Amino acid sequence: MDRCPETHVPPRAPEAPQNQRAGASGSCAGSGGPVVRVIGLRKTYPGVRPLEVLHGLDFTVEAGEFVAIVGQSGSGKSTLLNLIGALDRPTAGQVIIEGRDLSTMGDNDLAALRNCCIGFVFQFHHLLEDFTCLENALMPISIGRGEPEPEDVLRVTKMLRRVGLGERLGQLPRRLSGGERQRTAIVRALSNSPRLVLADEPTGNLDSRTSREVFSLMREMNRETKAAFLLITHDDRLAAQADRILRIADGYLTEEQPTGETS
């Protein structure tokens, strides 16, 4: 039965800012062009000795592509993902998401864009401890539009069932296993039907078997939803199964051919 018990509906979702409600400038209908376009992207962290981490990157990501970002620790992978996700501003260059140049947008429009167009998955799940599995998964909808509609609850419940969490809908995060929390975080990232999912080492905290399962799940969701995925990983075996591999080294980006190996 797909009907979700009413007790699972978020009772105290945070109030959505006026400019993030449905119909605001953050709506993400799809531009028809690349989902991500990065042009001459540079990032320097200020300090006594300023550190230029990214020296000018150029690449695009098309709808439905699953792209692995690899590179040594400290090479700038998270820096790049944070710039694409509008969590940080570049020193120079442009990030264009669904045809919208982030450098021309104010903080409110960026927040709305993040909510509607982009799903985030991090190494640490960042689930809200006082909210159930289902409430957490619905959170982008609750924040963006206020109380979720019954069809949202139904759709997200189906997604949670799809990833094996049908029996865990009303469970608080502390009662979920690491893999279950991360699966919840993946559904949360996809619950608003984003065009782009940014995942920063989402399997970095999991054992190798759970890590493979979570990766397969993201790959399946990528094929089903046609959302573009940008995934940072230190695991070469996982990167080998991506459509494309982008390697960051010495502040520059090179493209590598995935081998497709699964073991």
Ligand SMILES: Nc1ncnc2c1ncn2[C@@H]1O[C@H](COP(=O)(O)OP(=O)(O)OP(=O)(O)O)[C@@H](O)[C@H]1O
């Ligand atoms: N807010 C910051 N201020 C100053 N330097 C920073 C800041 N964030 C990151 N750095 C530096 O920028 C470089 C790139 O960091 P980043 O977190 O992007 O690396 P990474 O490739 O994600 O590494 P890891 O694989 O360890 O997560 C590092 O040398 C880091 O110390």
Ligand SMILES: [Mg+2]
């Ligand atoms: Mg990192």
